[in-house]
Amino acid sequence: MIVMCGRFSRYTGSDVLINHYGIDSAPPNISASYNIAPNQNVLTVYQENPIILTEMRWGFLPPWAKSHDAKPSPINARNDSLSKNMYKHSFQSRRCLIPADGFYEWKKLDGMKQPYYIQLVDEEIMSLGGIYSIYRDEAQSKEIKSFAIITTPPNDLMKSIHDRMPLIIPPGKEKIWLDSSSDMNEVEELVKPYPREMRSYPVSKYVNSPKNNSEECIVPIDENKVGLEENQSQLDDYF
Numbered sequence: 025m026i027v028m029c030g031r032f033s034r035y036t037g038s039d040v041l042i043n044h045y046g047i048d049s050a051p052p053n054i055s056a057s058y059n060i061a062p063n064q065n066v067l068t069v070y071q072e073n074p075i076i077l078t079e080m081r082w083g084f085l086p087p088w089a090k091s092h093d094a095k096p097s098p099i100n101a102r103n104d105s106l107s108k109n110m111y112k113h114s115f116q117s118r119r120c121l122i123p124a125d126g127f128y129e130w131k132k133l134d135g136m137k138q139p140y141y142i143q144l145v146d147e148e149i150m151s152l153g154g155i156y157s158i159y160r161d162e163a164q165s166k167e168i169k170s171f172a173i174i175t176t177p178p179n180d181l182m183k184s185i186h187d188r189m190p191l192i193i194p195p196g197k198e199k200i201w202l203d204s205s206s207d208m209n210e211v212e213e214l215v216k217p218y219p220r221e222m223r224s225y226p227v228s229k230y231v232n233s234p235k236n237n238s239e240e241c242i243v244p245i246d247e248n249k250v251g252l253e254e255n256q257s258q259l260d261d262y263f
Contacts (some may be wrong), residue, residue: 029100029152029173029190031231032127033058033141033242034067036149041077041123044149045069045198050077058241060124061234062099068171070120070156071202080120084172085159086110092161092168101155101172103191103215111172114155117204119211120171121193122152126242128231129224131185138250139231140185141242142224144192151198153191153214179217181224192218226250 035056042050047069060066065079083097098110106115125147130137144150156171174191182189193201197214200206231241 029127029129029175029188030062031234032060032122032124032152032190034060034124035239036123036125038077040149041067041069045075045077045121045123047075047077051079057237058239059231059234059237063097064234066122066171068120068122068154068156068169069151069202070118071204075202078169080156080169080171082173083170084111084114084155084157085168085170086157087159089159092159092164097170098172100175100188100190102188103174103176106155106174106215111155114157115211116208118156118158119201119204120154120156121198121202122154122171122173124150124152126150127152127190128227128241129182129186129189133250139227139229140224141227141244142182142185142222145221145223148195151193151195151201153193153201174215176215176217179219179222181222182217185224189217191215194218194220 035058038050038054062082064082066082068080069077083099085097101111105111126141126143128139128141130139152173154171154173156169159168161168175188176191178187178189193214200210201214225244227242228245230236
């Protein structure tokens with residue numbers, strides 16, 4: 025089963041991220057990742073005065089979980105589920121941004137699933153809207169920060185590919201999203217399909233396996249080759 029949003033890329037470097045989000049510093053040795061997958065540690069932006077760029081685990085682990093590897097740990101939180109107990113506190117006070125350069129979605133074509141890469145038209149950094157939690161592992165005396173990406177109904181571009189899309193916070197609204205003291209009416213107004221222009225193109229099924237993490241993942245393929253590759257099982261086995 026394909027989940028949405030289940031894979032994305034982030035190859036923008038630390039200097040751009042620091043400038044874009046107004047961050048004082050960033051973790052050392054930030055490397056590009058063209059195929060970010062669930063359960064990985066992912067660069068995430070959150071506000072704790074100041075705004076912080078750090079790694080969090082992709083897969084929401086609520087504070088009341090029985091263990092650090094409790095299941096399920098959802099990677100997505102639907103916009104219509106944010107008032108539920110699972111997410112309510114995080115939506116109100118622990119919102120985060122996940123920097124991305126684009127994300128992948130798989131379109132059903134003749135019984136197969138063809139990956140597409142989706143970007144902002146101007147190719148600027150894409151701020152995926154998320155919520156995070158802090159789980160305190162008493163046995164190991166450590167905190168685990170984890171997150172889920174919020175999803176919304178599709179915008180006009182995404183309707184032809186999938187029935188959901190990740191929440192994207194527009195430039196200029198990111199600080200409202202990060203600030204836990206923001207008016208919740210303003211925050212809730214941001215939870216909607218991205219209204220600005222985007223673009224998509226088909227890519228090779230090389231991206232199906234999270235073991236493949238190179239620029240080849242985002243290289244466009246000839247439209248005539250869509251659906252002709254034979255490595256579908258890698259994707260089905262992963263999800």
